[in-house]
Amino acid sequence: METNFSKGDANLGEQPRLRKPPHHQHQPDAPAGGDQLLYAMPFSAKDLQRYRKDERFSHRLMTPEERVNLLKPYLPSPPPRDGARRASLSQVSKEERKGKLGVRRFLRRHFHIFVYALIHFYFSIYIRLRQAYHAIGNRFYTVYHHHHHSPELIQRDIKDLGRLPKHLSVILTLEDQGRSGAGLEKLVNEAADIAAWCASAGIDQLSIYERTGILKGYVKETHQTISHRLQTYFGPSFPSVSLGAPHVPPIQSGLLSLSNSPNNESRKTISILLISAEDGRDSIVDLTKTLAEMSQRKKLQAADITTELVDAELSESIMEEPDLLVLFSPHVELAGYPPWQIRLTEIFHVPDNQGVGYQVFYRAMCRFSKAQMRMGR
């Protein structure tokens, strides 16, 4: 029992000291072929069979005591207070054990630190290789699927897909905290690109999330950039843009060009919403404040607060649930995205991807057309 690795042991660790290995030991990094469920268990196969047989007879086969005995060898050592009590009974054996255990524990700890360092050494090599592999793959995709600023090419890509999201959402990140204008400019350009792809693919609702909400301060400029970008894609009869933010009236575009465009009947509109971290938790907190005040004034019973009410309020004042969320970050982290609205949203990311690219957008569309909804059924 004592030789089992217990938690007290693990908590001793301060910062792991990285040591040069004295000699090369076998590395337990590569997982053994453990896809076979049965034999990957910590249980031995015999015990597992006994357990399952018992389970099949809805646990009437074994008495509770038998079951305890079955489990006992797999449990960690009992908590320290039991050990202390036992040790106090026999002073001599305690000292003996302590000496032995101390050395053993010391050695085990250093062995673990060594293995930890080894795992991370190999893992960092692995992750570099993986990043390189993905970078090459993404590069290939970028070259192969390039939009060439032409809506026709994008439409050709999208044409064969079964279904498209009605409402697409993306997460963009502002670089260097917006201290220099370069980060902001890049952000506006990325937003314009994505808007153009959406317009070409026929998605007419787009929401752009950026944590700090810096774009909300430049709605006019962003709107202008997006309109220009759409013009370079579509030519003179480019779709009109309505750009807004929660609690900010949207700017509708192209009132001037509306008159001189020949077929303004068929002119499509893409509506874009800029959201930020304050539309997430803070909006829910604001709603709670309002509800609390209403309740204090006896205009509302607490029982009136239902999921439907909250949902109606939040989707009206912020936005509705998007169908697809596309991340351009190397891994999935939501960075404060509105929590209420991502309930069933499909989340797409390309592993180890860097930056905004058309290939991510295209792959997200492909992935979305294949995903199926089950709604918990």
Place this chain on the structure above:
Amino acid sequence: MSDLYLSRIRNWFLSSPPAEWAINRLRETLIGSLSQGPIPGHVAFEMDGNRRYARSHKIETVEGHHLGFEALARVLEICYKCGVKVVTVYAFSLENFHRPKYEVDGLMQLAKVKLEQLIQHGELLDRYGASVRVLGRLDLIPPDVLEVVERAVAATSHNKTCVLNICFPYTSREEMTTAIRTTVEEYSTTPRPHSTPFSQSRITQKILSKQGDKNESLESIEESPSQPDDNDQDDAVSTATTLHSDPSTQKSEGSENVAIYPNAETITPETIDKHLYTAGCPPLDIFVRTSGVERLSDFMLWQCHQDTHIFFLKCFWPEFDLWHFLPVLVEWQHRQKQKQRDEKPRRVKQA
């Protein structure tokens, strides 16, 4: 044919005592080594894919859920041995009530039987120092299962080392709504002034009777601005201007106590945090969803939308084991170390 023999030989070899011993040593070593690095405080698992696993292996659905339970036991052992403080699992969604009745019943029975066993072997859980909590709409659990749930929670509540949160009939939206509702309730019930034998109304009456006319004039001044204010508030629906208590409640509740509500403007995200089912748990570090579905599906939305690392794995839940969890944990540790490295030069720059 030869494939079959090969897999048999492989199984025979892997189940032989020396191989088993070696694999277990390997597991222990890996777990022990990983716990030398940073360890997440809170991990959430969305146990998805039991049914699809059952379908693909041509076994019954309920059987798939049983295997899923074994996987859960395995994962819990790994987590607690590594030193994870809180593990949250999504066992049953409110939406799952729409499933066929026999499956719902099967799941309920599974939960009941397992929790009953847990109570029988209470001391076994003590060894991990784990307490069980059940999060969700407990009122929707059938009464016989609910009784067992309550006993299990009570039997393990004295353990403080780590926590297992079982989200039983749960959805995150329901959790957030409940948190909002309880916050509103808290802010609209007056904390009763600690009971004293002195009645406030009597005191005011005495003062009134003594001071007579002087006070009446004062009171009229005091009350006069409050009444139009009250009417204004009726019209403005969602303005957040009132910072003081409402005089109208004073009238309705009688003169026994003055209703002084806590200021609603003091509600912060932390207030909501405190009213969630997961109140008191450390922030969520890792969110794992199995079976390749890349959605959150109404689980831990409030908890995981900030800087939680979300992992979508391809394997089905019954297959989930150390070999799937290990890469997740190592990658998380790797990112943590990178984050630290990135933050250091920035701090130096700022200084």
